[in-house]
Amino acid sequence: MEQVDVVVVGAGVVGLAVSRALALAGREVLVLECEAQIGSGTSARNSEVIHAGIYYPAGSLKARLCVQGRQLLYDYLQERQIGHRRCGKLIVATTPGQLAGLPAVVERARANGVDDLRQIDREEALSLEPALTCLGAVLSPSTGILDSHALMLSLQGDLEHAGGTVVCHSGVQRLSACTAGIGVSTADGTELMARAVVNAAGLHACALGAATEGLDPRFVPQARYAKGSYFTLAGRAPFSRLIYPAPEPDAHLAGLGVHLTLDLGGQARFGPDVQWVDGPEHLEVDAARATLFEAEVRRYWPGLQDGLLQPGYAGIRPKISGPGEPAADFCIQGPAQHGVPGLVNLFGIESPGLTSCLAIGEYVAGLLSERP
Numbered sequence: 001m002e003q004v005d006v007v008v009v010g011a012g013v014v015g016l017a018v019s020r021a022l023a024l025a026g027r028e029v030l031v032l033e034c035e036a037q038i039g040s041g042t043s044a045r046n047s048e049v050i051h052a053g054i055y056y057p058a059g060s061l062k063a064r065l066c067v068q069g070r071q072l073l074y075d076y077l078q079e080r081q082i083g084h085r086r087c088g089k090l091i092v093a094t095t096p097g098q099l100a101g102l103p104a105v106v107e108r109a110r111a112n113g114v115d116d117l118r119q120i121d122r123e124e125a126l127s128l129e130p131a132l133t134c135l136g137a138v139l140s141p142s143t144g145i146l147d148s149h150a151l152m153l154s155l156q157g158d159l160e161h162a163g164g165t166v167v168c169h170s171g172v173q174r175l176s177a178c179t180a181g182i183g184v185s186t187a188d189g190t191e192l193m194a195r196a197v198v199n200a201a202g203l204h205a206c207a208l209g210a211a212t213e214g215l216d217p218r219f220v221p222q223a224r225y226a227k228g229s230y231f232t233l234a235g236r237a238p239f240s241r242l243i244y245p246a247p248e249p250d251a252h253l254a255g256l257g258v259h260l261t262l263d264l265g266g267q268a269r270f271g272p273d274v275q276w277v278d279g280p281e282h283l284e285v286d287a288a289r290a291t292l293f294e295a296e297v298r299r300y301w302p303g304l305q306d307g308l309l310q311p312g313y314a315g316i317r318p319k320i321s322g323p324g325e326p327a328a329d330f331c332i333q334g335p336a337q338h339g340v341p342g343l344v345n346l347f348g349i350e351s352p353g354l355t356s357c358l359a360i361g362e363y364v365a366g367l368l369s370e371r372p
Contacts, residue, residue: 004030006368007184007194009172009208011035012043013148013357014349015200016155016166021361022368023162027196031164032186034171034204039152042202043354045283045315047230047261047272049242050074050084050144051352054091058111061330066352067113069359070142073151076358080154083147083264089242090125092134094299098246099135105246106138116141131238133302143242147264148354155357172201177214177340196342196368203280203318205347212343219338221320221331221347228272229285230312231293237268243300258296269312270297276323277316285311320348332360334367344368 008019011033023029035041050070056062077084093099102119109117118139120128125137156166170190175197176183184192201208206223209215237260245257258270270293290309297304321328331347338345344364353360 001183001191001193004028004192004194006030006196006198007032007172007182007192008198008200010200010202010205011038011156011166011168012041012200012202013039013152013155014043014202014346014353014360015198016152016159017357017361018198018200018346018364019164020155020158020162021358021365022198023159023164025365025369027368029159029164030192031159031166032170032172032184033166033168034187036168038156038166038168039149042315042318042350043148043152045313046148046351046354047259047269048145048148048263048354049261050086050146051355052109052117052140052142053112053114053352054105054109054117054140055247056112056352057329058108061332062352062356063112065330065356065359065363069352069356072358073146073355074144077146077151082150082154084144085264086142086144087241087262088139088141089143089244090129090132091138091140091244091246092125092132092300093136093246094134096135097248101248102136102138102246114142129239129241129243131303132243132300134300138246145242145262145264172208174211175199175208175213175215175343177212177343182340182342194342196344198364198368199343199345200349202349203316205318205345205349206320209345209347212340215338215340215343219333219345221328222322224319224322225277225280225282226317226319227275227277227282227314228317229275229289229314230269230271231285231290231309232312233268233270234308234310236266237262238303239268245296245300258293260297260301270309271312272315280316280318283314283316285314287311317350318348319350330356330360332363332367336367342368
């Protein structure tokens with residue numbers, strides 16, 4: 001059986017960032033990806049937003065790693081000249097309840113270390129975005145957008161330059177912990193023995209956790225799948241910033257509402273919504289949902305004309321909390337949590353996983369550098 005140092009399962013943006021961090025720390029890293037190319041799962045089906053760190057409970061991993069990761073990401077994108085723009089966003093209130101909740105949005109962000117948010121009145125919001133309608137808003141200047149595929153290619157390049165390897169068409173079916181290390185069994189029958197394994201399999205991370213011999217099942221959460229569809233706008237949007245609806249008071253934030261995001265070419269897309277599905281394969285976009293999207297968008301952009309929303313794409317959030325439950329935090333378990341030497345599991349790495357990826361990489365590298 002071939003001996004390897006570290007196996008990272010999954011070549012999405014988080015798996016690549018973790019692999020890069022481990023390789024830069026001197027580890028020999030092999031990344032196994034079940035698909036034909038890197039970043040073709042959740043990492044290819046999201047809003048490509050750099051989040052400020054606003055919505056997450058203070059002290060949570062989502063809050064800490066988002067705020068830390070946002071600065072690391074901006075610095076990395078600037079250094080590598082990867083396409084991005086710090087365009088900012090408006091969190092807009094269109095109901096009295098939402099308006100009353102805006103101070104709490106600012107306070108939660110401040111508790112997370114985000115100190116540049118500012119509540120603005122209706123007149124100032126409309127001076128920034130004249131096509132908007134709202135009762136008031138919060139301005140987040142640190143929010144941005146990026147070319148996520150270019151980021152992943154750069155992370156892969158860093159990994160390979162440091163001696164790491166990415167192998168596609170290499171799905172991992174099971175892991176087995178033993179005294180010699182962690183056995184890795186792939187779909188094509190390959191058997192490896194690794195000193196350490198990072199389960200960054202995204203939508204399939206919980207299934208791989210359940211297929212890990214020697215890991216107590218109580219450390220594996222139940223996988224939940226929240227589909228989010230996107231619709232694109234025919235023509236150019238009259239906005240220069242991202243537009244997010246303010247959260248409803250006491251909302252569980254399974255999603256952030258049907259928001260408007262922009263790509264680097266100025267094309268607008270709306271979404272994602274939230275549809276709970278029973279598996280990660282449900283990626284079709286129902287064109288009939290355009291009517292529902294239009295109604296949501298017109299709350300803050302009443303000038304949207306009929307028929308301009310076109311089906312775009314759908315993604316699946318790899319959740320570990322279900323309908324009606326508070327949104328779960330990132331679940332990053334190392335040996336200190338589950339007792340299996342050399343194993344790190346990443347469960348429920350949904351948004352803000354893209355923003356947090358470099359910080360998650362450093363966090364996981366730290367877990368594997370600790371003594372048992």
